[in-house]
Amino acid sequence: MPELPEVEVTRLSFASRISGATVLSASMGKPLRWPLGIAPEHLKGQRVLAVRRRGKYLLLDLSDGLLLVHLGMSGSLVFAQGLGEPGKHDHFDLQTTEGTLRLNDPRRFGAVVFAPDPSDAVVHKLLGHLGVEPLDEGFDAVAFHQALQQRSAPIKQVLLAGDVVVGVGNIYASEALFLAGIRPTTRSKRLGRVRVQRLWQAIRQVLALAVAQGGSTLRDFSNAHGESGHFQQGAMVYGRAGQPCRQCATPVRTLKQGQRSTFFCPQCQKP
DNA sequence: CACGGATCCTGATGGC
DNA sequence: TGCCATCAGGATCCGT
Numbered sequence: 552m553p554e555l556p557e558v559e560v561t562r563l564s565f566a567s568r569i570s571g572a573t574v575l576s577a578s579m580g581k582p583l584r585w586p587l588g589i590a591p592e593h594l595k596g597q598r599v600l601a602v603r604r605r606g607k608y609l610l611l612d613l614s615d616g617l618l619l620v621h622l623g624m625s626g627s628l629v630f631a632q633g634l635g636e637p638g639k640h641d642h643f644d645l646q647t648t649e650g651t652l653r654l655n656d657p658r659r660f661g662a663v664v665f666a667p668d669p670s671d672a673v674v675h676k677l678l679g680h681l682g683v684e685p686l687d688e689g690f691d692a693v694a695f696h697q698a699l700q701q702r703s704a705p706i707k708q709v710l711l712a713g714d715v716v717v718g719v720g721n722i723y724a725s726e727a728l729f730l731a732g733i734r735p736t737t738r739s740k741r742l743g744r745v746r747v748q749r750l751w752q753a754i755r756q757v758l759a760l761a762v763a764q765g766g767s768t769l770r771d772f773s774n775a776h777g778e779s780g781h782f783q784q785g786a787m788v789y790g791r792a793g794q795p796c797r798q799c800a801t802p803v804r805t806l807k808q809g810q811r812s813t814f815f816c817p818q819c820q821k822p
Numbered sequence: 823c824a825c826g827g828a829t830c831c832t833g834a835t836g837g838c
Numbered sequence: 839t840g841c842c843a844t845c846a847g848g849a850t851c852c853g854t
Contacts, residue, residue, distance in 0.1 A: 554847060624848055658831045660848060720847055
């Protein structure tokens with residue numbers, strides 16, 4: 552579920568309701584990707600001041616520290632009152648006066664990490680290298696072009712790396728490159744100003760649209776992959792290997808880049 | 823220091 | 839039905 556749009560939609564779903572709440576208790580089930588950093592009981596009594604997002608991380612500002620939550624590949628959060636006992640894949644609960652925030656994550660690639668203060672080494676390690684936020688004013692097309700000029704890797708892998716721009720995951724990388732008409736294998740530094748400008752626009756467009764639509768559009772499509780066709784608003788190329796391009800009818804192709812599936816239209820996307 | 827590969831973990835799916 | 843291989847929306851670590 553979790554690329555930038557899904558994480559942002561998750562954040563919006565509980566940020567205002569949890570803000571101002573006081574932590575009543577916290578508990579950790581099976582270990583996640585990284586240790587919490589403190590005993591869960593130490594979160595008790597802290598107030599939740601705000602919920603922010605950086606890349607695919609959710610940041611809960613507590614009165615006495617920062618709680619970083621990452622959903623990994625398979626994580627999801629619910630915030631509700633009266634949640635029952637944790638299920639098999641529920642690995643973290645934060646019980647507050649306003650409700651309980653619960654992390655469900657079958658694959659446990661996600662993480663919940665506490666840092667006593669924002670200058671903590673853990674925070675720096677996790678967030679320090681992250682690139683610019685694509686939906687912020689700070690995402691500048693000229694600077695984006697300059698950054699891409701420095702990189703020789705294929706553009707799709709540079710997008711996924713997250714040190715130039717954050718939040719673009721495997722689905723939206725394929726989608727944005729399709730919208731921009733750029734072949735995913737094209738070396739980053741070979742992209743000229745005009746094409747980078749198109750990519751800049753495409754990234755903002757696809758992410759903003761996904762947020763506006765509740766982050767569910769592509770996911771629903773993916774789940775319905777190969778099934779009936781009520782997903783007109785779905786992906787242009789992701790998950791559509793062999794199917795006709797929605798723009799030119801050429802069969803969509805797939806390949807592996809860094810162990811991840813890439814989808815593209817060989818006709819619409821130029822090297 | 824940037825790049826490419828291996829790696830963590832569980833579940834769903836498809837072929838035989 | 840069982841068994842096995844493959845694949846899945848992420849990101850870090852390590853060798854080169």
